[in-house]
Amino acid sequence: MEYNLEVINLEKKYYDFNLDKINIKIPKGKIIGLIGENGSGKTTTIKAILNLIYYDNGNVKIFGKNSKELTKKDREKIGVVLDDSFFANVLNVNDINKLMKNFYSNWNEELYYKMIKEFKIPCNKALKEFSSGMKMKIKVLCAIAHEPKLLILDEPTNGLDPIFRYEIVELFNNFVNNGENSILMTTHITSDLEHLADEVIFIDNGNIILDILKKKLDEEYGIVEILEENFKKIKKEDYLKSLKYKNEYFILVNSKKEFQKKYQELEVRIPTLEEVMLLLVKGE
Amino acid sequence: MNTIKGLLLKDLDVFKNFKGNIIFSILMFLFLIIVGSIQNDIFTVGSILFLIFFGMNSISTFSYDENADSDKYLLSLPITRKEIVLSKYLFVFLNSFISIIVGIFVSYIITVLIRGKVNNIGDSLRICFLAFTSVSFLMCSNVPCIYKWGVEKGRMQSVIIPALFIFVIGILGCLLLIIFPELYLNIDLIYLFKISPIICLILNILFYLVSYLISYKIFLNKSI
Numbered sequence: 215m216e217y218n219l220e221v222i223n224l225e226k227k228y229y230d231f232n233l234d235k236i237n238i239k240i241p242k243g244k245i246i247g248l249i250g251e252n253g254s255g256k257t258t259t260i261k262a263i264l265n266l267i268y269y270d271n272g273n274v275k276i277f278g279k280n281s282k283e284l285t286k287k288d289r290e291k292i293g294v295v296l297d298d299s300f301f302a303n304v305l306n307v308n309d310i311n312k313l314m315k316n317f318y319s320n321w322n323e324e325l326y327y328k329m330i331k332e333f334k335i336p337c338n339k340a341l342k343e344f345s346s347g348m349k350m351k352i353k354v355l356c357a358i359a360h361e362p363k364l365l366i367l368d369e370p371t372n373g374l375d376p377i378f379r380y381e382i383v384e385l386f387n388n389f390v391n392n393g394e395n396s397i398l399m400t401t402h403i404t405s406d407l408e409h410l411a412d413e414v415i416f417i418d419n420g421n422i423i424l425d426i427l428k429k430k431l432d433e434e435y436g437i438v439e440i441l442e443e444n445f446k447k448i449k450k451e452d453y454l455k456s457l458k459y460k461n462e463y464f465i466l467v468n469s470k471k472e473f474q475k476k477y478q479e480l481e482v483r484i485p486t487l488e489e490v491m492l493l494l495v496k497g498e
Numbered sequence: 499m500n501t502i503k504g505l506l507l508k509d510l511d512v513f514k515n516f517k518g519n520i521i522f523s524i525l526m527f528l529f530l531i532i533v534g535s536i537q538n539d540i541f542t543v544g545s546i547l548f549l550i551f552f553g554m555n556s557i558s559t560f561s562y563d564e565n566a567d568s569d570k571y572l573l574s575l576p577i578t579r580k581e582i583v584l585s586k587y588l589f590v591f592l593n594s595f596i597s598i599i600v601g602i603f604v605s606y607i608i609t610v611l612i613r614g615k616v617n618n619i620g621d622s623l624r625i626c627f628l629a630f631t632s633v634s635f636l637m638c639s640n641v642p643c644i645y646k647w648g649v650e651k652g653r654m655q656s657v658i659i660p661a662l663f664i665f666v667i668g669i670l671g672c673l674l675l676i677i678f679p680e681l682y683l684n685i686d687l688i689y690l691f692k693i694s695p696i697i698c699l700i701l702n703i704l705f706y707l708v709s710y711l712i713s714y715k716i717f718l719n720k721s722i
Contacts, residue, residue: 261570261721261722264573264574265573266570266573266574266721266722267721267722268721286576289575289576290576292574294571294574294575296567296570296571296574298567298570299566299567299568299570299571299574300566300567300568300571301508301566301568301571302508302511302512302559302562302563302565302566302568303562303565303566304511304512304514304515304562305508305511305512309511312507312511313504313507313508313511314504315504316500316501316503316504316507317500317501317504317575317576317577318575318576319500340515366574
C-alpha cells in the first residue's frame with residue numbers, strides 16, 4: 215500500500231506533557247481523523263508533521279520522503295489549515311490571492327475565485343471584518359486552491375455553521391475521490407468525521423488509545439445503555455469501558471456479536487465517535 | 499525569489515492599513531518643513547524627520563504577524579525560515595532607505611523653492627547618512643529581540659539592549675581616552691566626518707549582517 219503520510223514512533227517531551235510513540239499511516243485516497251479532547255496532543259502532532267516544532271524521536275515521511283528533506287515542489291503538494299494561524303487580519307481575499315500566487319507555482323487562481331464566489335465570500339472586506347466561520351472558509355479554500363495531494367487540517371470545522379460543514383464534508387469527499395489524494399484531519403467535533411473518515415485515531419494525553427477503521431468500528435463496537443441495577447449483572451471482562459451518566463450506565467463493547475450472545479435481552483447499537491471518545495477517555 | 503517577493507508584498511499589504519496615518523504624517527511633515535524653511539535652512543532636520551516618521555514603521559508589521567500567528571502558517575506553506583527572516587530584513591532596510599531618500603528629495607525641493615538653495619549640502623548629506631546609520635542600529639538591535647521574545651514581551655529588551663550597547667561602547671571609549679590621552683589630540687574629527695559616509699556604509703553592512711545571522715539562528719531553533 216502506498217502512503218502519502220507516515221508518522222513513525224513520534225515522540226516529543228515537554229515539561230508537563232509528552233507525545234508518546236505516535237504512529238499514523240495515511241494511504242492514498244483515504245481520510246484519517248485524529249480525535250481527542252483539547253490538549254490531548256492533536257495540534258502538537260500536526261506541528262511535528264509540519265516541522266513547526268522539533269521532535270525528540272521518530273520519523274515523519276511525506277510522499278515517501280523524510281519530511282525534513284522535502285523540496286519546495288514536494289511542499290507545494292501539501293495543503294494546510296491551522297485553526298489558530300493565518301495571514302494578518304488586515305488583508306482581504308484579493309491580497310491573499312496575490313500572495314499565494316508568489317508562494318505556489320501551481321496556484322490555481324481560477325479555482326480560488328470560483329470557490330470564493332461559490333461560498334459567497336466578499337473580496338474587498340478585510341479578514342478582521344469576517345466571522346470566525348467565514349475566515350475558516352477562506353483558510354480551507356487557500357489549502358485546496360493549489361490542488362494539493364495531501365491535506366493536513368487542524369480543526370477545520372471550528373466555528374462553521376451546519377450548512378458549510380455539510381458543504382465542506384462534500385468538498386473533502388470529492389478531494390479524495392481520485393484515489394490519489396489523502397486527508398489528515400484533527401477535530402474535537404467528532405460528528406464531522408462520522409460520514410467522512412475511513413479511519414479514526416483516538417488520542418488522549420499524548421498517547422494513541424485506539425486506531426481503527428471506521429467501518430470496523432461501526433461493525434464491531436457497540437454501545438449499551440442500561441440502568442444501574444442491570445449494570446451490576448454484567449461482567450467486567452465483557453465490556454471495554456463504562457461510564458455513569460445520571461441514572462444510566464453507558465457501556466462500550468468491542469465485540470458486539472459476542473456481547474449480544476451473552477446478553478440477548480440488551481440492545482447494542484452502533485456508537486457515535488463522540489461516545490467512543492467519551493468512554494475511552496472518561497470511562498472506567 | 500517569488501517567495502521573497504510574496505513576503506515583501508505581505509508586509510506592504512499590512513502597510514496599506516496605515517494609509518490614513520501615512521497621509522496625516524506626510525501632511526504634518528510638509529507643514530513642519532515648509533514653516534521651518536521660512537525661518538531657517540532645515541534641509542537636514544526635514545530629511546531626518548521623514549526617516550523617523552516612516553523609516554521605523556516596519557516594526558509594526560511584526561505586531562500584525564504576531565497577532566495572527568502568521569509565521570506558523572507561513573512555515574506550513576512552501577516557505578523556509580531563512581526566507582521569512584531575510585524578507586523581514588529586506589523590508590526593514592528598504593523602508594528606512596526609501597524613507598531617507600524621499601525625505602532628502604522632498605526637503606531639498608522645499609528648501610530650494612523657499613530659500614533658493616541648500617547650504618553645505620555635502621555636510622547635510624553626511625549628517626543624513628549618520629542618522630540613517632543610527633536608525634539601522636536601532637532596527638538591527640530590535641529585530642533579534644522580537645524574534646527572541648516577540649513584539650510585546652520584547653518591548654523592554656528592545657530598549658535596554660541598544661542602550662546597553664551604546665553605554666558599553668561609551669565606557670570603552672572613555673577608558674581608551676583615559677589610558678591613552680594623546681589619542682584625543684591625534685583624532686582628526688574633521689577628517690572622520692569627511693569619510694563618515696564610508697564608515698556609515700561599513701557599519702550598515704555590519705549591523706544588518708550580524709543582526710540577520712542572530713535572528714536567523716534564533717528563528718531556526720524556535721518551536722513555532
